[in-house]
Amino acid sequence: MKTINISRVLRLLWQKKGITRINIAAELGLDKSTITKIMNLLLSRKVVMELSEGEAGPQGGRKPIHLTINKNYGCVAGFEVQPNYWKLVVVNLEGEIVLAHRNDIAITAENLIPAMAEALEFLHDRMKILHKKLIGVGIGTSGILNPQAGTITQSIPFHIAQPMDLLGPLSKNESVPLYLDNDANCCAWGELAFHKSAHLSSFIFTLIEIREKEILLKNMGGIAVGLGIVIGGKVHYGNTFSAGAVCIAFSQKKHVNQFSLTREQLLAINTDKDIFNRFADEMAENIALLVNVLNVSHVFLSITNVNFKDELITVIDKKIREKAPYPDMPECIVKYSSFEDNAVAYGAAGMILEHMFAHPEIPRPARKREEDTHGNDGFGQDSLVKILDM
DSSP states (O other): OHHHHHHHHHEEEEEESEEHHHHHHHHOOOOHHHHHHHHHHHHHHEEEEEEEEOOTTTBBBOOOOOEOOOOTOEEEEEEEEEETTTEEEEETTTTEEEEEEEEOOOOOTTTOOOOOOOOEEEEEEEOOOHHHOEEEEEEESSSSSEEEEEEEBBBTTTTOOOOOEOHHHTTOOOSSSSEEEEEHHHHHHHHHOOOGGGTTSEEEEEEEEEEOHHHHHHOOEEEEEOOOOHHHHHHOOOOTTTTOOOOOOTTTTTTTSSSSOOHHHHHHHEEEEEHHHHHHHEEEEEEEHHHHHHHHSSSEEESSSSSHHHHHHHHHHHHHHHSSSTTTTOOEEEOOOOTTTHHHHHHHHHHHHHHOOTTTTSSOOOOTTOOOOOOOOSSSOOOHHHHHTT
C-alpha cells in the first residue's frame, strides 16, 4: 500500500468532513479496493471514524458511510513568542481549542531557549493532566526566520543580529515534531488550515502590532508590520525566507518605525484619530500596491492595542479600489481575522495541521534533523502518515 495514497486520502478526509469511500475513490482516481484497504487501516488506527449512513441510491443497495478524521485522535499546539510574553493555543484536529494560556515573562535572546524549554515542559504537563495526545508543536515569533534550518536569522524585537538555532536545542528532548516560522506567516498558515471550505488560494495576511508604551520607549519601533503572503495555496518565503518582512515605502531612516511617524506621534496613535488615519493611509497605499500586483482575493488583518480598527478596514478597501489597474476588477475582500488576538498562536497550530495533512506532492518547509537518514532535504514533511508509522 503506497504511503502517498494514504496521505492523499487523509488530506481529503481532513478537507471534506463526511465524504464517502465512493467519492474519495472518484476524486483521487483510485480503485475501490485500494480505498477499502486504506480505510480499514485508518479505522483500525482510530485516526478516522465513521459518522453516519447516507441514503441508499435509487436502485437500492448498500447505504454509503460518511467518514471523517477523528478530531480527538490527537492535538497540536501553537506558541506565539514576544519579548514580554509567550502565548499558547492547543487545538484538536478540527481546530477546536482545547487549551489557551498566556505567560507574561521577559524574553531576550539570552534566555529565549530556556524560556521556550520551560514553555514546552508546561505544555507537556498540561497535556498529561488533560489526558490528550500531543502530535506536533509550532512556534511563531517576530523577525526573519528560516523554517528549514529552525533558526532565527535576524530579529529586531529580540535584538538578534546573527543566526540563532532555536529548534536544534529544543528538539533534543522532544518526541514530537517542532516547527518554527515568522509570526505573520503563522497567521497565513492559520487561514489556510482552518478556513478550508473557503478554498483560499492567494491572499495576504497583514499582522500589525502597535507596541505597548514601555516597549516603544525602548526604541523598538512602535509599530511592527509583517506580511504573510500566500500564492497558489502555499506560503511564499522568497529566496532567503524574508518575504513579508516589509519596509513601508513612506519610511525614512530618520524615523523610528516603518512609517513616517515620529516617536511623539506614535505615543498618540491610540488617542489621536488624525495620526491613526495617517498611519492607515500609508498602510493602505502599500497594501493596495501588493493586492493589485499579486492579484489576491483576500486581505486578512490582525491588529493589537488599537482603538480605531473599523477605520483601517474602510481605508484599505477604498485604496485597493482606487488603485485597481483596470475597471471591474474582481473584488478583494478585506476583513479582520476571526482568530483575533490569538492569530499567531492559533496559526502556529494551524501550520502543524497543514504539515500533518500536507498534499504529498507539495513540499513544505520542515525542520531538517541531523538524525534524518531518509534523504530528507529539509523540505519534507512530518506527515500524519510518518507519525502513524505507515
